[in-house]
Amino acid sequence: MFTPIVAIAAGYLLGSVSFSILMARWLKKIDIRQHGSGNAGATNTLRVLGKGPALAVFLLDVAKGIAAVLIGHWLGKGEDWVPVLCGLAAIVGHNWPVYFRFKGGKGIATTIGALAVMAFLPTLLAGLAAIATIASTRYVSLGSLVFAVLSPVLIALFGYEAPYIWGAVIVAVMAVLRHRKNIVKLVKGTENKLGGNKKGEPHGA
Numbered sequence: 001m002f003t004p005i006v007a008i009a010a011g012y013l014l015g016s017v018s019f020s021i022l023m024a025r026w027l028k029k030i031d032i033r034q035h036g037s038g039n040a041g042a043t044n045t046l047r048v049l050g051k052g053p054a055l056a057v058f059l060l061d062v063a064k065g066i067a068a069v070l071i072g073h074w075l076g077k078g079e080d081w082v083p084v085l086c087g088l089a090a091i092v093g094h095n096w097p098v099y100f101r102f103k104g105g106k107g108i109a110t111t112i113g114a115l116a117v118m119a120f121l122p123t124l125l126a127g128l129a130a131i132a133t134i135a136s137t138r139y140v141s142l143g144s145l146v147f148a149v150l151s152p153v154l155i156a157l158f159g160y161e162a163p164y165i166w167g168a169v170i171v172a173v174m175a176v177l178r179h180r181k182n183i184v185k186l187v188k189g190t191e192n193k194l195g196g197n198k199k200g201e202p203h204g205a
Contacts, residue, residue: 004082007075011068011086015093015110018100019060020045023053033103037192040097041105043140058109065090065113073117084167087114091171095178106178108144111171115151118164122154138193141182148175 020040024032027049033040036047042061046054068090069083076082091107091114115123126147134143152168176183185191 003075003077004072004079004085007072007082008085008089010071011089012093013098014068014071015064015090016097016099016104017064018094018097018104019057020105021100023057024049027053039105040100040103042109043194061094061105061109062113062116064094065110065115066117067113069114069117080161080163084118084163087118088167088170090114091174095174106144107171107174108147111148111151111175115155115168115171118167119151119155119158119160122158122160123151125154126150134194138195139186139191140194141179141191142186145175145179145183148172 018040020032020042023045024030024035030048032044032048036044038044042054042058045057065087069087072083072086076086091110093104094107094110095104096102097104112123112127115126129150130143130147133146134140137143149172152165152172155168156165182191
């Protein structure tokens with residue numbers, strides 16, 4: 001039992017490394033949570049720092065999720081629930097990072113990485129649906145929600161084991177809760193669009 005606990009703790013500590021915050025400190029000596037939308041994620045990095053840093057943050061956040069699940073597979077001794085909990089721990093760490101006063105991002109990029117290792121094809125299809133949503137509406141938050149909600153449905157349809165389905169369900173619930181202000185703005189028609197100039201609530205990762 002000790003080894004899985006170590007794996008889950010490692011996933012959380014890895015997820016708590018906020019590359020958006022670190023990138024902003026390194027490039028501009030600022031706390032990105034005090035600029036743009038205030039979210040420590042790739043979308044706000046794009047708004048505050050530009051395309052290059054935003055792409056780097058996105059890929060590094062994805063890598064956190066991948067690494068956490070791989071650690072779970074390595075230390076989980078064949079138990080499906082261990083990599084799932086490690087992936088969830090990384091997402092929780094991204095959202096509530098211990099290193100940065102528990103104020104982080106919304107976890108979508110890290111979710112992509114974690115789910116891609118756990119269930120690649122369903123994650124790919126959910127990702128394509130999210131990309132299509134963003135391309136047609138320019139709402140990153142809406143695309144993020146489509147990805148999060150569609151993932152457990154597809155994972156279940158593809159016949160994955162229960163730990164993966166329930167893990168994806170928990171991810172979807174966390175994503176909806178983290179995007180609740182965005183949902184209100186989407187309903188009101190006041191949500192920011194990708195490439196828009198208005199500052200507001202963060203979208204996506």
